[in-house]
Amino acid sequence: MHRIAVIGRGLIGSAAARHLAENMDGIACIGPDEPENHQAHTGVFASHYDEGRMTRCGDPTPEWSITAGQAIRRYRDLERRSGIRFYSPVGYLGLGHPGSTHNARCAANGVANGARIERLDAPALRARYPYLSVSAAADGLIESGGAGHISPRRMVEAQTVLAERAGAACIRQAARAVRAASKGVEIKLWDGSSVTAEKALITAGSFTQACGLSPVDLGLIVFGRTVVLVRIEGEIKEVLRDMPTMIVARTGAYILPPIRYSDGHSYLKIGIGHESDPRFTTLGGLQTWFRGNGAKTDRVAFTARSKTLFPVLNQCPAWHTNTCAITQTPTGLPVIDFVDGDRIAVAVGGCGKGAKGADEWGRIAAGVVSGQPWSSEVSREKLSFRT
Numbered sequence: 001m002h003r004i005a006v007i008g009r010g011l012i013g014s015a016a017a018r019h020l021a022e023n024m025d026g027i028a029c030i031g032p033d034e035p036e037n038h039q040a041h042t043g044v045f046a047s048h049y050d051e052g053r054m055t056r057c058g059d060p061t062p063e064w065s066i067t068a069g070q071a072i073r074r075y076r077d078l079e080r081r082s083g084i085r086f087y088s089p090v091g092y093l094g095l096g097h098p099g100s101t102h103n104a105r106c107a108a109n110g111v112a113n114g115a116r117i118e119r120l121d122a123p124a125l126r127a128r129y130p131y132l133s134v135s136a137a138a139d140g141l142i143e144s145g146g147a148g149h150i151s152p153r154r155m156v157e158a159q160t161v162l163a164e165r166a167g168a169a170c171i172r173q174a175a176r177a178v179r180a181a182s183k184g185v186e187i188k189l190w191d192g193s194s195v196t197a198e199k200a201l202i203t204a205g206s207f208t209q210a211c212g213l214s215p216v217d218l219g220l221i222v223f224g225r226t227v228v229l230v231r232i233e234g235e236i237k238e239v240l241r242d243m244p245t246m247i248v249a250r251t252g253a254y255i256l257p258p259i260r261y262s263d264g265h266s267y268l269k270i271g272i273g274h275e276s277d278p279r280f281t282t283l284g285g286l287q288t289w290f291r292g293n294g295a296k297t298d299r300v301a302f303t304a305r306s307k308t309l310f311p312v313l314n315q316c317p318a319w320h321t322n323t324c325a326i327t328q329t330p331t332g333l334p335v336i337d338f339v340d341g342d343r344i345a346v347a348v349g350g351c352g353k354g355a356k357g358a359d360e361w362g363r364i365a366a367g368v369v370s371g372q373p374w375s376s377e378v379s380r381e382k383l384s385f386r387t
């Protein structure tokens, strides 16, 4: 019997498994690798099948800033010890507008957590980023130091390498069911076999609810998201050479600079989440979404917005979409709590921004499931499913 089984080997689960394995024996990490062919895949998917996630300390909500700050400070150590590079500190630009408090709140929380912040008016923005078309009323927030982007795929790989090196058993398949048994927890696997553990931590992201893994209703809403990627080649690569990661406060658009993908090409990515995005409650619905190309209306709208903000993109001929899912919680923060006595805990609810601080959310979750004293500035009550 394992001491603790972590179910879900994504950004939060692989981090939790590493933190646990580096502090105790008997850790199992249960979760499949990314499928080679998404369209033909009949199992579960994940929200980390990509090369770019924004990372920064500045966030309008203190808890996201605190956890991002803690995690960012450990990226280089994770890279060094695993031998896997996943972090590019290219900076962050928040584009605000009159009446928006987004940049001011990001600045206050960012500074409190060690970020270097600079504010720019429209003329200064145009001078610094000549490829951006911004209005005369725009205001900019630049975060430098630790802000930039991470490869979520490679971060999961790095955490997995370190967890295994520290002794964790990695079981590369999905769980069908998790239930408290007379002694500990029984986990039924996709192939029909079972494993047992004294305790379990469920970290299956947007599939937690659809797979029926939590014994209690966590009030999660799973939204399907569409992203648009534009291939950046030739001279345009040079034009966008110093591009930071970006958020446009007016639309909520997040934009990542050109990043190299496994097909050898570099893509700039844009996404915008909205309340009318499709919601999923069933496994079949989520699987179909992940196999697809997303919403056509989003492709049209995001393409137009990108071309307006970056006129140079009008010269790019190759655009495509991809799908992902986010897991929204009732509080807007992850739920990290026991859901069945002191045996089954969950760490779910990235709320569309769980990548940057995943190592810290994983550390907090590892502490909860292993019964350690609370050791985060984020209050335990705020992460409870009862809140």
Ligand SMILES: Cc1cc2nc3c(=O)[nH]c(=O)nc-3n(C[C@H](O)[C@H](O)[C@H](O)COP(=O)(O)OP(=O)(O)OC[C@H]3O[C@@H](n4cnc5c(N)ncnc54)[C@H](O)[C@@H]3O)c2cc1C
Pocket: 007, 008, 009, 010, 011, 012, 013, 030, 031, 032, 044, 045, 046, 047, 048, 052, 053, 054, 055, 152, 173, 174, 175, 176, 203, 204, 205, 206, 207, 208, 211, 213, 225, 226, 227, 254, 271, 323, 324, 325, 326, 347, 348, 349, 350, 351, 352, 353, 354, 355, 356, 357, 358
């Ligand atoms: C389009 C998009 C853009 C985003 N951009 C950003 C960003 O810029 N910055 C940022 O910080 N965050 C961003 N996020 C959010 C971030 O990716 C998520 O918050 C993060 O991936 C959540 O981590 P997780 O471990 O909860 O879930 P995941 O990373 O999805 O991991 C869940 C894991 O559970 C596994 N699993 C599923 N079902 C089972 C099962 N039954 N048994 C076992 N294992 C299972 C999956 O295989 C997966 O490995 C974005 C999300 C999306 C969709």
